[in-house]
Amino acid sequence: MDESSMSSPPIHVIALGINKIISGIVTVAKEKHANLDLQSKQNLVETLEDELGRFRVWSGNLGAFHESTSLSSLEHRLRDGPKMKAGIISGLERLEDAAQRVNEIMIGKHPNAFDSISDGAYRDLFPEESSPLDELLTGLHSSISNLFSLAMLIRRDRPKGRRLDSRRLVSLDKTADITYVEDRFPKLRLTPWLAQRLGEAISYRRESIRYRQTHRQKLQTMSDLSAPNEDAQTLATTFKEVNWNGDQNQSLFQENSVESGNKSHENKSILSAGTSHVSAEANTAELRVPDLSNMILDGIRLDYGQHIECPYCRTVQKPLNRHEWKKHVFQDLEPYVCLFEDCSFKLFETRREWYEHETTFHGRHYSCRFCFTANPTMYVNESEMVDHIKLKHAANMTELQIPLLLQACEQKNHTLDTSSCPFCSEWKADLNAETTKGYYRHISRHLQPLALASIPLGIDGLEIINDEETTRSEEFLGFEGRVATQIRDSSEMTNVMNFVMKPFQEIQAKARMVISNLEQSNVGTRKIAALRQADSALETEGRVALQTIEPLCVNLLHELGFSFVDALTRNEEVATHRAVIHRIIWDFNYIDSGPSGVDAFVTLQQRSNNALLGITSALQKVNAKCEDEKFDSQKSKIVESCFSSGSDSGGSYIHHVALLDGFMLCIHVSKNGEIYLSHLTPDDETGGFFNDMMWDFERIDAIRGSVGVPTTEFSFEIDGLWHGWMTTSHTTSISFIAKCVSVFYSYSGGRLPRLLHFAPDEMAQILGSK
16 A cells, blocks of 8 residues: 555545635634625635535545545545555645645734735736735645546546446336326337337436435435444445556446435426426427536536536536537436347447447348258348358358358348338438438437436436526527527627617717707707707617627627627727727717707717727627638538548538538538538537538539528429428528539539529529629
8 A cells, every 4th residue: 555645644534624624714704804805705705615615525426524434435435546545645635735724824824815815816817916815725726626637537437427226127117207208209109118118218317316316415424424324325436546557457446236225216307397407398398408507516506617516427527518518418318229129238328339239230130142041040240140151151252252242141120211210200211321320310319308308306406597598409499599599688688788789878868968958948940950860860870780789799609609798809999999989978978968069969979870880890800700710610520520531522621511400501522523512410429510411513403592582491403303401591591502503603614503483682692793
């Protein structure tokens, strides 16, 4: 065992000591030091409480507060990992040292403790206002973050936490879940075994989540660490050091499968109650993963880019964005279920694993063409067929001929058609190479909501806020629908309103006061008329400003990933014109309310209009630049995931991409010079795209717009068949069609497809100079 860990106190002694020190610091910060102003004191208390909460989450997650004799303790978990144990003890000692030094400053043992308490008390944010206390609090935060990183290493071989013994499922009443599955998908009544499998999967997932909550509560307990029956109820996983020489080929973890007592759990989930931790929309019942930033667990607000304890699996995670958070939740739930009745492999973490299983084990079988018997043996996979060939027919063929024989012996288990989907009758089978992938992608969209339905109704300590307004998953919403949902309570749009409208409202209020004063005096009607005209212009400008700038800001916020305020700082023109607006408001405070102020008012009104035009122009430039950056990023993802160098279209470059309702259309040129139109859908697991359909561009015969209305829906006639799409806006549709026509013209030697049902102005935009 490591000497340093042998000479150090047990882990639980150090952890409890740190908890006591930081708790005492919080108490001192709340009750003493009246020389701090209220805001600084509040910031300090919040910072300390956050760090105390983070440390308790770490300790509770690993059982660091339990005595070393307890089988639930971190000491017991690390009994076969002396190096990791030494690392944990070293990290705790650094944290203890930082906490002690903070405490000494708080009780006044060291001077210069409170020269400045910056907002959040982190020196890297406010280096010019740092103090010894700021530095120590930063060290405190870093030490706890380091402990979280070690926790992720300890759990790395079991990233989803403790697994429930499947035998425990036998005692559960699964009737309600099976009924729910059949009610949601009535077609499943034709395959009752599949409905039963799906219902049992929901029950198993829910009970697994509950089991993890129970185990976590036992690890968290501090007041009853010496309970005599505790060790009989729950065991910690065992961490073993990795033998990096490669001569030990065993798992890093071994988990003792001792279950807690036969405590009955209320078998309810979001299916049987009105509120839930997974948002649900009444009509469609589509479920979504709650946003991490809307979750509060045990009083701690969770967010991206931070170490957090997953509320469902109770392991330490650090998702950087919503994509990583959703990926973790779905992998934890194992949403994908084998669709073949006699298969013992039931649940899969990723769509890729599930797809490979379905197509490899069930998608085809082999029947030997050289065995001339009435009932030849069927082989379920390629390796069994190869073994048979080598055993029975080696004398008649060489190794090089085996692949050809395999192709001849291969038979598909079933043919996909419009009735293939066991959940619905909406699957449309197309006779192309991507049909199988498209079919399983379609099935996965049925399986994911069923997996989310297993998240329990109540999880102790978990609160989800402001999530009711975004109940449908992003996968089911187009851009405009997503923005309409998110924008309702957006503080960013408050910024837009304040920035754009408030100056005009203040100027307008001042103008109307001037008009009122002039009407009471005997000023000529000409000047009053001029003021009224300026007042009307201001009202119009404000309305136009909002209509012009709002969509720009919506795009910045929801599509490009940064806020309206961020946009203002990205362009010097924006900052300049913003300063002009504020100067105009300032100048209006000093305008004479009498007749002499009329000319000044009209002048300022003109200046405000010019400033508005400048802001609009600058924001448009920011949008254009960021759209270009986003398009370049999309192109690289599309090429990497759909047109890799190993495919026939490898080396493709992207001509144009159109964002449609939940998917994309892409014009691309392959390495051999052929041009294609592709239909792409996003892959939630990898962040890339699937190439669902691909057509030879030169086979486009005609393009049809909308009849009598601006074109947002359009169709392409390819080889005599019409294929239709809908984009997010009229501008997007016409822009994409114009690009298609331009590319078609260039690559076909000056030919054009037939253009049908386009308005004259649309036709002019599409044809351009053609």
